[in-house]
Amino acid sequence: MRRPSVLIPALVVASTLAALAYVATPPRYVSSATLVMATTEYGSTEYDDPGIPANLTNPMLNFADSLRTAAAILIRAMNTPEVFDALGVEGGTTLVIGDGSADPQLLGVNGPFVSLSATGSSPEEVEALLRRAEEMMMSNLREWQSKLKAPERTFVTLAEVVPPSEPEADRSRTIRRVVFAFLAGLVMGLGGVYVTQRLIALRRRIRPGTDDDDADRTEAVPVGGLGDRDGDGAVRDEPGEGGRAEDRPTAVRARGG
Structure with missing residues (x-):
């Protein structure tokens, strides 16, 4: 809350409201x-x-x-x-x-x-x-x-x-209104800027997480019947225990020959 990015806008809002209160209150x-x-x-x-x-x-x-x-x-x-x-x-x-x-x-x-x-x-x-x-x-x-x-x-x-x-x-009433407007503007300005910055920071934290999830889903390694990757990136079809029944006899005949 001590950063100029928060304090300066709040002071601008408070000063503006105080000036409007001074102008709008006749002596x-x-x-x-x-x-x-x-x-x-x-x-x-x-x-x-x-x-x-x-x-x-x-x-x-x-x-x-x-x-x-x-x-x-x-x-x-x-x-x-x-x-x-x-x-x-x-x-x-x-x-x-x-x-x-x-x-x-x-x-x-x-x-x-x-x-x-x-x-x-x-x-x-x-x-x-x-x-x-x-x-x-x-x-x-x-x-x-x-x-x-x-x-x-x-x-x-x-x-x-x-x-x-x-x-x-007699400007006592004007002074009271100016002080009240300044304090109210300062509180509203600090609160508004603080909430805005918190929302921006929260949005920045949410966006990188979403990109990482998408990348994980895209680069996931296939499992089961889809095969494994060789060192050169090609997919090698290697059926496991869950392979098709017609593929297993073919493999036996090849070994027998």
Whole structure:
């Protein structure tokens, strides 16, 4: 298996398959953005009338760790098939909405973050998808607070910490396919060349044996009534015990004379 006659064809097959995998796998583009929930200068409470002790409170800020809770509610509401269909997430396009815990730059920061990451076949598609997702999140957040009759001056808003990044080509999928194609081609090439050479060697061993058998059958020495060969190659008719009955008396008469 170390001979060049085996290794070189296998490398050619593996390289060809790897090149085809690289050409057939288009690049994927990735863009991400990070948002944070923020309150207005009025906080969570608006005093309706200084003379009345009852206060108007924003229900979205009426939790412990209220902003993180509101961010978790928004993230959960956005991760539904209906929302993805409305945003046009289909085919090879993907959208990931989370709390930023997977972002290395936000490790150890326990804040009301909302992270978005979009992947698609073109930079324009990815950037447009992130913009649509941001607009839907802001619209839904405002609509929910209006339905809860929260004071408008206390509405929670989403502010961009990191705007949508410039889409970058992600070739990790291409590299995985190229490596797989190369390894598969190498295995198939080595196996195919090895089997081919074994078949050729087996055929070469079978052919000389067949010729020898034919030669043996052609040059076989006659036995019995066919006679023996003299030194000059002529066949001498010498009947044995199994000779014909009419030949034996003739031989006796000759000796008697």
